[in-house]
Amino acid sequence: MTQWNDSQTQEVSSDITEKSNALPAKYFIEPEIFEMEKEKVFSQYWIYAGHANSISEPGQFFTRNVGNRQLIVVRGHDGEIKAFDNVCAHRGSKMVEDTPMTEPEEANRIRCPYHLWTYDLEGNLQSTPKSFEEASLNPDLDDEDVQEFDCKENGLNDVHVDSIGPLVFVNLADDPMPLSDQAGVMKDRLEALPLGEYEHACRIVSEVECNWKVFASNYSECDHCQANHQDWIKGISLDESELEVNDYHWVLHYTHEEDVEDEMRIHDEHEAQFHYLWPNFTVNMYGTADGYGTYIIDPIDTDRFQLIADYYFRDSDLSEEEREFIRTSRQLQEEDFELVERQWDGLKTGALAQAQLGPNEHTVHKFHRLAQDAYNS
């Protein structure tokens, strides 16, 4: 039952047919919620960092912010991708400037600009300047009193890294669940496709005035599509769409009314697949274009998020057809931004204490339930 009174809300029931089946509104609107999520959500689960193709050569790197943490994601001289906090082991300086995946940089080593401590691409301390090896300015010490820094013990702080095909994920937990457990069948499905053969072609970043979970919930259902996405639903049989729910991942399958040409699709099935991976990543397999896209739904604070939309096609030089496809996709985003901002205007008044989900909103329910589980942990 819809609750207007905060004192009567209950946590999300694991059974969607029970009354209290939505995440209480306080978890969307209370100002300190994102602080809790940094610890209980973004520091516990696998978070998408970026695409391996953007750092295909040893020494190439990009940075990625997860909660408060700033990470350097780099391909080492051994070809493996690693991730480190962008924080110097000496006195904690930020070392490299913000470098998005779309503008990667290249370096043989990571050097902190403050006092020039220098690390190799494995994160080991490689060298310190003379001032750390000699005690010339300290009259109480002789050079022979100065201890050498152990390179391994004074290295950068590394975090767990794993991949699904070319999609690189990081995990800030000490002992995370395997990525294969979090992604489940999504990992097998995506790894069966030649995702790595496609080139990054376009990134669109938007800042939206709304809690990130409102957008995530909206992405997870298409009951609003008929009324709100007229252009996008042309040719799609929404009645035949299917929502599949797994442990940390759900998929919206959409069937096209008419077969689109086979060469227009990266995957064979006559459908589009929209994968959501808890907590904030989606992979969009289109039915009408030979390419795929990803969304990162990054909270900025409780009231704002950033949507980072990346598009991959056979060639990074887009055809007119592909440009048109991206324009339609962008229109879809803008239509959704309007919807979620309007929902946010209502939600943040605090009038509705707990929503009521319908039986076909089981993907949304899954998302709310995972949030509740994380908060309870």
Ligand code: FES
């Ligand atoms: S803080 Fe990085 S070298 Fe001093």
Ligand SMILES: [Fe+2]
């Ligand atoms: Fe939508």
